[in-house]
Amino acid sequence: MRILIAHRSAIMLGQLQRRLERLEIEVVRAATGLTEVYDFAEHHEPDCVVLTTDIADCPEFELLATLFSIMGIGCVVLGTPQQANVTDAALRANPAIRVLPGTASDSDLIAALGPSRRRRRPEVIVAAPASNGRVDPRSTILIGSSTGGIDALMQILRHFHAATPPAVIVQHTGGNFAGSLIRLLDGVTSAKVLAATHDASLQPGHIYLAAGDTHHVRLRNAAPARIKLDEAPRQSGHRPSVDALFHSAVPFAPHVTAAILTGMGRDGAEGITALRAAGARTFGQDEATSVVYGMPRVANALGGIETELPIQQIGPSLLRAALHRQRA
Structure with a gap:
């Protein structure tokens, strides 16, 4: 399993990476910002992303959650119950996001990293409706x-x-x-x-x-x-x-x-x-x-x-x- 991890603190990021490697989980990228997470996930499709509430608790996370849902990338958000305020929009975009306290056990973390269910992109409707010659050219x-x-x-x-x-x-x-x-x-x-x-x-x-x-x-x-x-x-x-x-x-x-x-x-x-x-x-x-x-x-x-x-x-x-x- 290929995991992308993210935390704004380089020190905490290192601790999270060492914890996952101790559990024999491959960390393919460590990121410190939401933009970096999005770019890597979009182009390299890791199996799962593990990030903390300091990154997830913002309006822009809705876009990232939508991308994960479409591409079938799992997502685990780590934080205390008081911090785990992932936006409702993000959870609506991807109800498969799993939120765990930062103190979660190794077994709970491994279970949360399980495979995500791939969601299909919305079907594109390609048929153009007839205009009957009445279309306003400035519409x-x-x-x-x-x-x-x-x-x-x-x-x-x-x-x-x-x-x-x-x-x-x-x-x-x-x-x-x-x-x-x-x-x-x-x-x-x-x-x-x-x-x-x-x-x-x-x-x-x-x-x-x-x-x-x-x-x-x-x-x-x-x-x-x-x-x-x-x-x-x-x-x-x-x-x-x-x-x-x-x-x-x-x-x-x-x-x-x-x-x-x-x-x-x-x-x-x-x-x-x-x-x-x-x-x-x-x-x-x-x-x-x-x-x-x-x-x-x-x-x-x-x-x-x-x-x-x-x-x-x-x-x-x-x-x-x-x-x-x-x-x-």
């Missing part, structure tokens, strides 16, 4: 998400294809993990997922993801619409902000189909409400399938949600609404 899809949003986005994007209207996404993810998230999402869709870049024009079959946390992603009203990146202060507590994206599209709202997904707080709620008032079609993820029913709840309360749906229905509904709009 644009906008999506905002936060806690729990990675798995939600994977379920939506599996329905997107080369004829899908261009889509722009803001997902609250740490700046160091934007490239990893793009690769992960690109693997579950037949559309092309790429980083949003300044002045890029939106093209069908392309999904533009806000990359990093140094810029907001906005849209400029053009035919086709173009991306604008700016370094304005945080909006609704975030940069990039879902509200910043949604508000920027209000001038051409009749061409927009928008969705707000699982997430804590209210980012995007006011923006999607303004979009709906200006003529956009709008969707929200329901409480039952949301990891955190925060952003959709506020948006619904403000009147910004035309239709609330379980996550399994949002992808097809977005496409139907975006592809069957009358030309403006």
